[in-house]
Amino acid sequence: MTRTAIQRAAATDRGVGGNTTLVIAGAASLSLSATFVKLADVTSGTAAFLRCLIALVALAPMALWELHRRGAMPKQLYPMAIGAGVFLGADYVMWTASILDVGASIATVLINVQVVVLPLIALVVDRTAIPRRFLLAVPSMLLGVALAGGLIGGTGDDIALRGSVLGIAAGAAYAAYLFLNRRSTQRSPDHLVTPICVATASAAVTAGVVSAGLGDLDLDISASAWGWMIALALLGQVAAWLFISSGSRSLAANTVAALLLLQPVLALAFAFMVLGERSTWIQLAGAAVVVGAVWTATRHPRNRQS
Template identity: 25%
Template sequence: MHVKKPPVPVPVLLLTGIVAISFSAIFVKWSSAPASVQGMYRLLFTSLLMLPFAPRYGEEIKAISRKEWLLLGASGFMLALHFLLWMGSLKYTSVASSTMIMSLEPVFIMVGSFLLYKERSAVSAILGLAVAIVGVCLIGWGDVGLSPDNVKGDLLSIGGTAAVAVHLLIGKKLVARIPSYLYSLIVFILAGAVFAVYNGVSGISFFDYPPREWGIFVLLAVVPTVFGHILFNWLLQYTSATTVSMSILGEPVGASILAFMLLGERLTGLQWSGGVLVLGGLAFYLYMGSRAAAREQEELIRQANERLQMPGSVI
């Protein structure tokens, strides 16, 4: 079977994506604008970059039902809430603590998938997530010794992680009927509108920012979004979802290194220990999940072959 290859080697592209998403927290830290303004312009500029490809999806837009529009609205609201809480967390806690807690997203998705779709995970995979949760507790305990504000930032990051998990769970249902590009564009626009309403009601200025801030808003849209998340989505046609998921775990590591080099942030021993447990536990979870998926696929193929070998089988 011929395997497609990208114009640039996959490892190079994966490394590019990891570095790009690692800069997200750095840009947020560099900006003095409110988190809601950063989130609004990140979504707005990303949407503007995506809009030129929208006309080809005219028929798909017309086919979206009223119920699906309501779900799209809910997904957009949760995405806005995620950005508001996570970006807000970086005003109080370190880049390392916030991004390591954010990497717990699979925990919330696993719980949500069980509650909404009755999907079960292997005991070994759950063990990996349990180790990651212990790691987050260590990070939080290390932050307690630094400042109450650090703990507030950790809690905001946890809230942001829960919000993005709900956003992804809603998206999982919608992308079965709506093209992923169209889903992303609509949700980005709706989330940006949520921010616009929030900023308007709160009396937060839309335009009163120096050129440096506008540059950061553009960088937030281009670097971690286009060269990070969109690049990872594009790579799914060349490599496995597990490889991409494992690579995204590099964000806390990359962000921590960048924060040390560019912001002078240092970690305590407890934070380092917690970070190792978080990343190790999540890596084990993803590895066991990929093995379980492979076994399930092999079983489906075996059953299909058995049916084909039965007398009277019709293809």
């Protein structure tokens, strides 16, 4: 291998490592979301709507600055961002209801059916091949998710059927959002904030309409609830999606999906430390399985040939 080739390979490794770190940082930020929702103690529709509405206060000025500095985003990407927001709004409404039904940690685990759905969407729409190592790791990932969420080894009494169904449906919508958002940032790398801002606005409208229609929207909440909603919007919405969008555009869909499986593992830790939700040894074993499967699915072995 020539010196130039070695330098290029090293630069690629650094890029992959940096993008992986960004996605992990986004997963860590998202993992706090369920805890914030529980602490706010508001209805699912209220939480879904307010997290998007408050996030727009931070995202809108950033998007305007980006458009001023880098020019207009291609017009064909706006429908994509709006569609992504519809899926995100539906995800938030269903997922927040799941949190209230089955708890912060289990709901965060259930939503990660995206690990299978996202690569499948990429395969069907973009004909993106799924690496063999990822396919081999999927059963372990799903087993770890089921163990960590208490779906295996639990009493069954603690998991409401509605919460489980909503959590899984939220995961499918979540995968659709991730796919559309990732495609948007790939097609216009200069625009990171703008598609997130448009999608968040679309999500706010979707969550607001659905929640109001179900009679689940209540804006008369306490000062402490507003505080937790602000924290949710800024950390679990703005920071999380900026990290994930920035890192995911240069990573394969299956890699992004696998890395985001760290979210339920971290959610177990935060739920224990903040909410006192205690995990069983089976759940902790499941978290360890998830970490191992993610490492297996996303590692990039070096070419040792010279």
